[in-house]
Amino acid sequence: MSDASDGRRRHRERWRRRVCLERQLHDGAALRISSMALRLGALDRAAPQRDIDALQDEVAAALEELRAVAGQIYPSLLLEAGLGPALRELVTARGADAAVHVTADRAEPAVEGAVYFALADVLEAAAGPLTISVRTERGPAPEEDVVVVVIEGADPALAPPVLDEAEPLGGTVTVEDGAETITARFPCA
Known part of the structure; x- marks a missing residue:
């Protein structure tokens, strides 16, 4: 195999790893955070609403940050x-x-x-x-x-x-x- 074709193969492998990493973020952490946001919304109303709202805002911000990072690795779209x-x-x-x-x-x-x-x-x-x-x-x-x-x-x-x-x-x-x-x-x- 020539050096040029070996270099192209390694470059393509790096892109494949980027796609896999984006999928792991999307299918793993992002789904867990989305699930947490839903569960927070369904919490017993015994907790002060402002505390629940603040937690939901933090979870939503974390999810957006995670999506932004994933998009810089390899955009899901x-x-x-x-x-x-x-x-x-x-x-x-x-x-x-x-x-x-x-x-x-x-x-x-x-x-x-x-x-x-x-x-x-x-x-x-x-x-x-x-x-x-x-x-x-x-x-x-x-x-x-x-x-x-x-x-x-x-x-x-x-x-x-x-x-x-x-x-x-x-x-x-x-x-x-x-x-x-x-x-x-x-x-x-």
């Missing part, structure tokens, strides 16, 4: 619904001025995660409106398929964080001369 819904939610949550068009087929978690977090970095740093297109480009064989991301209106200085996510998967990033367009290619295999 990305895992469940794919890049389109996850990116649209990200744009809304960040209040970013961006139009998102996704026609890409579902890809493995490493690819979708890399695309998502690359675009999260771009949205965080972008100064103006963006148009983001994500599509699947078919290769001669399924293992040669590529997810192509085109970011229009982007400062070329935003290319390095995109490359940081694409390169470990064997991907590339190009910036069009004289244009504010970044194109990234994320191999699916």
Whole structure:
């Protein structure tokens, strides 16, 4: 196995572990905290209501913090619904001025995660409106398929964080001369 393909395999394994960690948080601690919130609401009213309300507020805050951490590991919407819904939610949550068009087929978690977090970095740093297109480009064989991301209106200085996510998967990033367009290619295999 070549060093490059071994590196891609290790990178994909790290993404798989991130997905597993997010699922453990979601299916374990988050469910337990949600259950506690319900049980607090059903407590005998012998306890002062303000104490129960305060505990419910603390439990709700802990649950929100846990969800925020899980989303930074691997967003559950990305895992469940794919890049389109996850990116649209990200744009809304960040209040970013961006139009998102996704026609890409579902890809493995490493690819979708890399695309998502690359675009999260771009949205965080972008100064103006963006148009983001994500599509699947078919290769001669399924293992040669590529997810192509085109970011229009982007400062070329935003290319390095995109490359940081694409390169470990064997991907590339190009910036069009004289244009504010970044194109990234994320191999699916």
